[in-house]
Amino acid sequence: MKESQLRDLISLNINKLKSDLTLLKKEQYIPNEFGTNGFIDLYAKDKFGNHVLIEIKRSNAASREALHEVNKYVEGVKQHFGVKDAEIHVIIASTEWGELLVPFSRFADDTTFSLQGYEIVVTDDGTDFHVNLVHPLSISRGRFIAPWHDMYWYKDASALENGVHSIQKAYQEKQIDDYVLVTFYFRNELSAEERVAVMRASIAQMVGIDESEVSPLPEIPVHEYIAYTGLQIFTKEKCLQILSRDLDVIEEVQELLPDMEEEEALCYLHESVGGMKPRPKNDYYEIGYPAKFGKLLDAPNSEILNIIRHGSFARNALLSNETIISELRGEDGSTGQRFKKKISVNNTAHIKTLKSEISSCLSENPIWKSHILRIIEEIQVEFPDSEIDISIYNPCTGVFTIYYATTREDGFLYIPSYHIIVHNTNDVRMYFGALEKASEALTFPQILDKYYWGNLDALLLAVTWGGKDSRDSDIIEDLGAQYRSFRCDKTEEGHAFFKLRDDKWRVCPPTDFITLFSQYLEYNEKLVNQIVTKIHPRNNGAFFDAGSSTLSLDKLVDMDFAKKKNRYFEGAPPECDICHCAFENEKYMIDGKLQDRGVWACMCTDCFKSFGEGIAWGQGQLYLRTPRGWLLVGGFIDDSDMENL
Template sequence: MTALFEHELRDLLAEQLDVLEPGLTLVQCEFALSDPPLRTRGWIDILARDRHGLWVIIELKRAASTSREALHEVAKYAELLQRDKQLAPDRIRALIVSTDWRELLVPVSNMARDWSHDLRGYELQVYDDRTLSAERVALLPPSPEQYVTPVHAIYLYASPQDRDRGWKHIRQIASEIGAPNLLAADFERVSAKDSVSAHYGLYLGIGTVEWGSALSDSPDVDGYGSEHPAEYEALSGINARVRCVEVDSAYPGVLGTLLGNPNWEITGYRGTGAFAPDNGAYEERDWLQMLVGHDRGDGHFKYIGSANPRITSRWRSFVDQAMTSLGGNPEWELLVRAWLERVAEQPGDIDVVLWIYNPCDLIQTVIYGWPDELAQWEPRIKAVARFPDGSRSVAQGMLCANSTGGAPGFHHYVHEVYRDPVSWMTTRYGGTTWISDLDLVRRLGLRYMMLDLASDHPGPPAPEDERGLWLVEDGQAARYSSNDPEFFMTWQLNTYGGKLVTLREFLTTYRYEVNTLRIEYLNGVDVRL
């Protein structure tokens, strides 16, 4: 039949709304909307109600040349209708109906995933007898995110040439078994070379395996590969065939330890698939963050990230990843979440940066950090939120005490929780150290807390700046402001003479017992025998 004009097609569809879905009833064609304060107006092609009483915006497009206008108009009309009728977002739906979906499929699929209103698409067929049929369009599924999983390994080689050949072999194996996304870092021994068997290393992280591949049917495994069985299976396949001097298992955080060791140096990165150097999606800093696990909280106890709460999808991921690294520390988990929620309530774009180190292992902190490197090993949080007006909120999390200690002493409490060094090592291998650590921290009178400071000026804090003391009370996060009367009493109860007792000051009180404990645990002997 002769092609219909768009207004003719609109009137025809208005008479046959059931071809879209049963129960649609016409409200009006060319429904006028306007908002004088916003200086905008428009006309909905067809406004209908569905069988549940929801308002349905039907936007009709006849050809590809006009299809690209559809998203703009649907978004505009949904907002105007919501304001005009004073409706909740879930009371409004939208249908895009077109005879040509070539230009619409990709943008509508993207919008439908994140829009606050239900959005669907229909492809319309017009027959010679002026009857219509419509088929619902299958929108595109989300593109799977490619990221480096916590399944890692280390390979040592005798020479750079051997490492290059090893990488080529690893790529070949991974391609054959269905693991196309790999990320690796080259590292070399730069000093104390006689103490290791090989000087050239390759640190490998396995990227996500796509659903539907042969590996995606891998059986469940125990241990660190339990959350990523397909990737663990891929690593097992690589390790079974790889040729090198030595193979070691690894996990997020191991590369960070290598970075902190002056005997090793990272010299470059390699990748395949989504992480190939010519992909253009990532920079060197991104590759490092992926391998150390900071970008997703996969380091379990360490996280570095930034986000803007107005970008809601990223903000949700940011908060979830931060909470992952705070697992095993319920007090900090509550406090950080509450601080982030408080920050997000402020208007405008806000730049939030979060740095977390949450080992949940006071014994590790003591034996490796005391006394000279305690700042590197003690649990801590640093967070900064910068607001549009130039003001900022700076938060700091720490492990503190409200006293300098007392009888029966540090050594006594440690042995109440850990019978001996073997007992501590057993909890580490079993992944339950955090449980014992909570008990030890409580017995010692230590407490995880947070302080924040709000300032509207650059530079160091000023006496008039508001301070906040964050504590967990009755299972809830509580903030005491220095502007409120109860702040002084709360501060006195949680400090020693009005001064916070830091972990260093607390351990200094017990320095002789701490030194004895270090000897005991580093040498694996019980000094009480």
């Protein structure tokens, strides 16, 4: 059957393609002043009044021309009829899809207008046909290292070498082809005795006992060599294909998957692939993630030994080690927390990719996402031939954003911010994002009530999975801050500053993200003090103690003696003298001496753990909240001492 005969056959039954189509003309002539004129095989409209262009092909040779023809006709229709992309629907109808499917899939992914493909199956006698909708293939997103890594520790260089071979063998058996493996030497700066002491202190804090009560610990082995792996991200289907080799695992996975969100499911699937047999040999194993890789990389006692590439990472001779390290750190936006890139504005592929990456990276920060996408479009108009450097730090850690920024020595590195520098012969403009004081903040107990069931332990548990919170923008607002965007123009007179407000740039005083954050801290000093004094006593360095802070005080209570003495604190203050949190939410109140100060204060449990000297006569008294008031339950004075007063 000739192509013209196929066209005529379809025109008689055009509703087999789509039920709402009305044929307007066969061989619709479309002039094109910028190229060759052409004829659309079938020109129709749908029920919405859209222009439907139907391109018909009947051989592999002809199908290869289809996409070129479509592009030409679409531009001609837009020019000739004054049509918008949103008013165009293209249908490619072909009897052969062997050589058309891949380019069609890429075209469908890239195009801005509506596009569908149909396989035409003609009856043997050539009098009728039926159609099959063609589903585009999933287009590869290119290189993208999954943010779920593996970290294998070894005791010496020989064990590391054997471990690397074991990893490579295990990955090969699991059909994991595309990955990078970075080996480290990590010098342990603690002696065996010091490591035992640290572990003893950690156990005592978690259990709420004195260090002397911890059972003797065995010698802790030293692991100073690391093999760190990051994989090219798998599709859900690829993960299931790998897992299907183990019937028990795949059965459990398929049972759990339906209840999971897409990202959670993908994380679970990657972890399941990593956990299935065969497992690489190691002396100790940890889950890795970009932030952990960054800390390992920046540690002064850490040294990269080798970067081993496999699969597509090895085949890409233009891929630098620096780029691999950057992507393992998550600077490609894979974690939604960091992003770093330099692009040419006149490169449309760069711009399209950048916008997609920004949308993905800032999916949980809608304010900055909309601001930065707007800024990119502004740069395209005002500086079309420029290059831009963009760097984003978006931790999405809510309360811990305030805590980390105020307690770390390098705290300014934990302040959310972004910078976009425009290079146009000279640096002519900079955009930056900052946290700025906004509305009145809730109190810390109100924050806990609203987001963490009134429980500090629930907040601390969030850190065990990295501390990232999808409610970050809401929490930040309730903390009295807001994500803002600013612009700085370089002029002959100096620098002019603007703030984006109500979708318009408005003149503002010179500023920077550190100054704005400092002003927020100063204005909300009481709230910041509450956050730090409540969280800091639970910070054990390696982890946050999410156990109840009252456990260590419970053992000091002598209720029999307390009931016998029946002494209450008269005139108790409504809130802690240090953090100003209300005592109505506390189990205990301590009236005690502050360490190294000689002054006394009424303290909550957390402040006592940080600043209190002890529970004993002359150091501090422990009171329990009861319906009648604050009952003295610890730190009693002996009767003999009472008589001498």
